Every structure is written in C-alpha cells, then in structure tokens.
Amino acid sequence: MHVAETGNGDGPLVVLLHGFPETWWSWRHQLEPLAHAGFRVVAPDLRGYGETPSTGPFDIDTLATDVARLIEALTPGGRATVVGHDWGGAVAWHFAAHHPGRCEKLVVLNCPHPTRMQEALFKERAPKQLKSSWYMFFFQLPWVPEWVLTRDAGAFVARMIRGASVDRSRFGDDEVRPFLEGILRPGNARSMVGWYRAAFRATFKKSPPPPTIDSPTLLIWGEGDRALHHDVLIPGTERFVRRLTVERIAGAGHFVHAEAPERVNPLLLSFLRS
Incomplete structure (x- = not known):
C-alpha cells in the first residue's frame, strides 16, 4: 500500500482515507495542519487507487481490513483516529464498527452510514437520493464506465x-x-468501479x-453536495453511533475538505484534541 506520511512520528496517529475518484492528494489541505498540531498523519492510496496495486477483492470487509493492517504496521497493537471522505468514509464507518479496538475516534466527511444509505435507496426509495445516485447504477454496466472515466x-x-x-x-x-493521473494508471479505473460493483452485490x-459504533464520531457535511443529500442521509445516523456530533458546512459541496479547509480544519483539530 502506497502512503503519504508527515508529522510527529511519536504523536497520536491519524489515518486519512480518500474517496472516489481521488488519491492521498485529497488531503493536501489537512496533512500539514495536522502535522503542525503534533499528530502523526498518514494518507494511503486505497486499494486500486493511485500507486496502490489494483488487485481485488473490493468488498467492504476487505477494505476495512486493509486499514486495520495499515494501523498495525504503523503502531503494533495501537489505535488511530480514522478520517474518511466519500468512499473512504464508508470504509471508515465499517472499520469503526468492526475493528473497535483499533479506532480511537472517527471522522466522516460527506458519506452516510452504509446502512442509512441502503435504507434511503432500497427501503424508503427516497426520490431525490435515488435520482442523484444514478452513477452507482451506471457503474454496474460492463466496461462502459471504465471507458467514460478514462477517455480524453x-x-x-x-x-x-x-x-x-x-x-x-x-x-x-x-x-x-x-x-487524473491516478485513474489513468493501468487497471485503476476498473478497480475504482469495482468498489461500486462489490457494494451493489x-x-x-x-x-x-452492524455493531453500534462506540468511538466518538464527528460527521462533517458540505450542504451543497448534489450527490449525497444531507437532509435525507444524516437523519437516523444516531441509531448507529453512541456519541455522534454533526457539523454542516453551508456553501460547500461534496469535496468539502478541499473546498472549505478553512472551516473544516478547525472542526477537525478541535475534535482530535478534545
């Protein structure tokens, strides 16, 4: 697994998990502020992204286990705060629920709890969210999504x-x-789409x-997200998390940590220090 690392090697470990269609570079506005605050900060390219080999499987258990193994390699027997955005958030939710001994705190940005997402799409059939989730169904097609993502x-x-x-x-x-360089690497587009196909299956x-998450959890959401609607997906999250704090960021979209780091970073640092 390819990782970017910075900060105090003896400081509390923070692992940053990017989403689709990104790489560790997703966290370019968070790496140095967290390092300057005394944390050891690690941002991996997740399985099939960036410079990490594009080998499956891509089921959520495997992806969360990748994170657990990374933490074990970095701090044997230790714990970490895991921060995830988009698909990295889905992995972070699953990691916190199924590897509680490894999760100090949890921060998720613009990603619903996986069960809440399934409820909205398949149980409630929330019209607004179904319409905005068209790409998840499009990614189930063979080869066409990979072609669309890599052409031009x-x-x-x-x-x-x-x-x-x-x-x-x-x-x-x-x-x-x-x-763009990440998705154009041989095999990566297929791997990235493979995450969606595995989730759909x-x-x-x-x-x-899923087990209830005991770790203190901060959910940050850019309210201008056109793909994942906060008013549909945030309500009900408290059923899956014992200690949940929600912060909404007005005037920012899906990539909230890159679009509004001046508002996200203080929230993140305050939560990590608390």
Whole structure:
C-alpha cells in the first residue's frame, strides 16, 4: 500500500482515507495542519487507487481490513483516529464498527452510514437520493464506465469533481491533475468501479445489523453536495453511533475538505484534541 506520511512520528496517529475518484492528494489541505498540531498523519492510496496495486477483492470487509493492517504496521497493537471522505468514509464507518479496538475516534466527511444509505435507496426509495445516485447504477454496466472515466485523458473526472463543488475555483488544473493521473494508471479505473460493483452485490446478501459504533464520531457535511443529500442521509445516523456530533458546512459541496479547509480544519483539530 502506497502512503503519504508527515508529522510527529511519536504523536497520536491519524489515518486519512480518500474517496472516489481521488488519491492521498485529497488531503493536501489537512496533512500539514495536522502535522503542525503534533499528530502523526498518514494518507494511503486505497486499494486500486493511485500507486496502490489494483488487485481485488473490493468488498467492504476487505477494505476495512486493509486499514486495520495499515494501523498495525504503523503502531503494533495501537489505535488511530480514522478520517474518511466519500468512499473512504464508508470504509471508515465499517472499520469503526468492526475493528473497535483499533479506532480511537472517527471522522466522516460527506458519506452516510452504509446502512442509512441502503435504507434511503432500497427501503424508503427516497426520490431525490435515488435520482442523484444514478452513477452507482451506471457503474454496474460492463466496461462502459471504465471507458467514460478514462477517455480524453480523464476529462469526465475533472468535470465531475468541479461539478460536485460550489466553488469550482478551488479545483484548478494543478489541484485535479493528480486524480487524473491516478485513474489513468493501468487497471485503476476498473478497480475504482469495482468498489461500486462489490457494494451493489452486497446489498442482495442477508447480513446482521452492524455493531453500534462506540468511538466518538464527528460527521462533517458540505450542504451543497448534489450527490449525497444531507437532509435525507444524516437523519437516523444516531441509531448507529453512541456519541455522534454533526457539523454542516453551508456553501460547500461534496469535496468539502478541499473546498472549505478553512472551516473544516478547525472542526477537525478541535475534535482530535478534545
């Protein structure tokens, strides 16, 4: 697993998990502020992203186990605060529920609890969320999604990132280029889409309710997210988390930590220090 690391090697460990279609570069505005605050900060390229090999499987248990193994390698027998955005948030939710001994605190940005997402799509059939989740169903098609994501040197990905944001000026060419380079690496587009395909297949399998998360949890949400609607997906989250704090960021979209770091970072640092 490829990782970016900075900060105090003896400080509390913070692991930052990026989402789709990103890499560790997703956390470019958080790495140094967290390091300067005394934390040991590690941001991996998750399985099949960036420079991490694009080998499956891509089921959520495997992805969360990747994080547990990373933490064990960095601090044998120790714990970490796990921060996840988008797909990294889904992995973080699952990690905190199923590896509680490894999770000091949990921070999730613009990602619903996986059970809450399933409820909204398949039980409640929330019209607004179903419409905005079209891409999840599109990604179930063979080969076409990979072609769309990689054609024209990843131009669709650049448009998608900017289109998911309120302030598009935050995502210039230099900001977006590392993500395009990541998805254009051989095999990566198929792996990234593979996460969605594995998640979709899992919805048809019967599984027990997830364990309640005991770790203190901070949920940050850019209210301008056009793909994941806060008014649909946040209510009910408290059923899955014992100690939950919710912070909504007005005027910011899906990539809230990159679009509004001046508002996200103080919330993150305050929670980590508390």
